[in-house]
Amino acid sequence: MANDDNKRLAVLIDADNAAPAIVEGLLAEIAKYGTAHVKRIYGDWTLPNLGGWKEVLLRHSIQPIQQFRYTKGKNATDGAMMIDAMDLLYTGNFEGFCIVSSDSDFTRLASRLRESGTVVYGFGEKKTPEPFVAACDKFVFTELLREDDEGETTARKSGKELRQDAKLVHLVRLAVDAAADDAGWAGLGAVGSTIAKRAPEFDARNYGYAKLSGLIKALQLFEVEERQIGDGPHKAHYVRDKRAVTG
Structure with missing residues (x-):
């Protein structure tokens, strides 16, 4: 097993529920917890709304996973992420998982990974439902990580x-x-x-x-x-x- 400062981590990003502007801050934050041995991002890359990711993925060696939307209104991306997470878990090669999404659908996945003895770090917006937040060992709000004009500068409370x-x-x-x-x-x-x-x-x-x-x-x-x-x-x-x- 790796020590606490150098956990082998798998980073799984839901492109539909994350923004390219968080990636620099996200990877810097993840480095505090271990080393990202796997970096994957899931989405339907045939759609124009994900076009802003291309440069970011190349620069940070994040592997895009194509997932077509087979049925309108249904999120196939979530299912693909969950299947990959379990496949990676069963390899026994990872001490922790980083799930990047604000979607409550990942609540059960986070719980299942923790049941298997792995650490789960969640990353999502402040709108993330409480059950998903509570299912993680640590949850970081991505508003703190953004590097664009929408990034929040939290005023210091007295x-x-x-x-x-x-x-x-x-x-x-x-x-x-x-x-x-x-x-x-x-x-x-x-x-x-x-x-x-x-x-x-x-x-x-x-x-x-x-x-x-x-x-x-x-x-x-x-x-x-x-x-x-x-x-x-x-x-x-x-x-x-x-x-x-x-x-």
Whole structure:
């Protein structure tokens, strides 16, 4: 098995539910989770609406898979992606799958892949139905990845705005509590992992922060401490709920 930093990944893109403008950001994001050994995109390439993909596919060596629409109103692309995903799963060559679509039809596929022990990363627009989002280990909204005029620049929320988000505060506090030692301190990495398990769609960038550490500092509800790791140059962040000190 590959280590966590170099998972062998299969990237499957639904061309009908994704835009060429996300590809640069998409592949950069995927590189954080592993190496894309397979990159395939599915659609009916005889249709003019997919013409904008050609240059992008050539530049990034993404293999287009032709899927004719046999019946009007029916999406044959979804079926082709699902069949290929299962074929790739049964090879045993992949630790993770990246499903790029905003279509709820892939909910069962994501669940089935996870049942087999593989990690599933979902990528789709904010309109993606919650069941598909929840079926993934991690879900990234593609509005964060676009490189055209439609790409969103998320305004950074102030500490006051963040603290008014009861769901966010509850989520972070639960994660810190779950990962905390007897003194109440929790490693930031463990906190992030716990949050991801509870809310696959969570991303500090959705609040205007590049990293989780910046978001937690901005909340001003937690103590944040940087600690040296051994004798090397590496440091780690630890956080503690301020209520653990004053309570």
